[in-house]
Amino acid sequence: MLHAAALLSGLLVLWILVTQRASSPQDWIIAGVAVVACVIVALRFGGASRAFIRAPRLFALNVARAGAVVRGTLSTLRAAISADVTMKPALVRVRSRAHGVAERASFANMISATPGMAVVETDADGLLVHVINEDSIDAADLGRLEDMAAGGGRR
Numbered sequence: 001m002l003h004a005a006a007l008l009s010g011l012l013v014l015w016i017l018v019t020q021r022a023s024s025p026q027d028w029i030i031a032g033v034a035v036v037a038c039v040i041v042a043l044r045f046g047g048a049s050r051a052f053i054r055a056p057r058l059f060a061l062n063v064a065r066a067g068a069v070v071r072g073t074l075s076t077l078r079a080a081i082s083a084d085v086t087m088k089p090a091l092v093r094v095r096s097r098a099h100g101v102a103e104r105a106s107f108a109n110m111i112s113a114t115p116g117m118a119v120v121e122t123d124a125d126g127l128l129v130h131v132i133n134e135d136s137i138d139a140a141d142l143g144r145l146e147d148m149a150a151g152g153g154r155r
Contacts, residue, residue: 061110085133087133088135092137098146105122107145107150118130
């Protein structure tokens with residue numbers, strides 16, 4: 001995703017520097033159209049990966065999960081402040097159905113963004129995840145999260 005942002009912003013700055021025209025909204029629109037045209041050409045000839053195409057969908061997924069992440073953060077903080085000794089930290093093996101490296105990386109990123117969970121290791125079979133409370137892990141929720149990260153929410 002950083003490469004995609006760098007490509008777009010770099011091309012936009014380059015266009016503005018080369019043309020020396022940035023005084024009107026029309027100049028910015030023309031620069032934006034030129035940047036999009038360059039990105040389309042780069043996509044067509046292999047200059048950009050599939051991760052560039054998936055970036056907007058993953059950004060939308062992160063925004064959609066923001067409420068759940070905040071609720072999880074608050075519950076984790078509440079448990080830490082109250083010195084809740086009923087938690088059962090553990091290392092959990094999560095099998096992944098994702099075939100590509102980018103899909104597994106997206107899934108690992110979504111798990112690590114969840115409060116109380118952190119991906120420790122990834123391999124071809126799945127992920128090793130450290131969880132604060134082993135009893136709170138729901139395999140169905142993880143499966144839905146993987147489907148959303150890999151395919152945009154197909155079920």
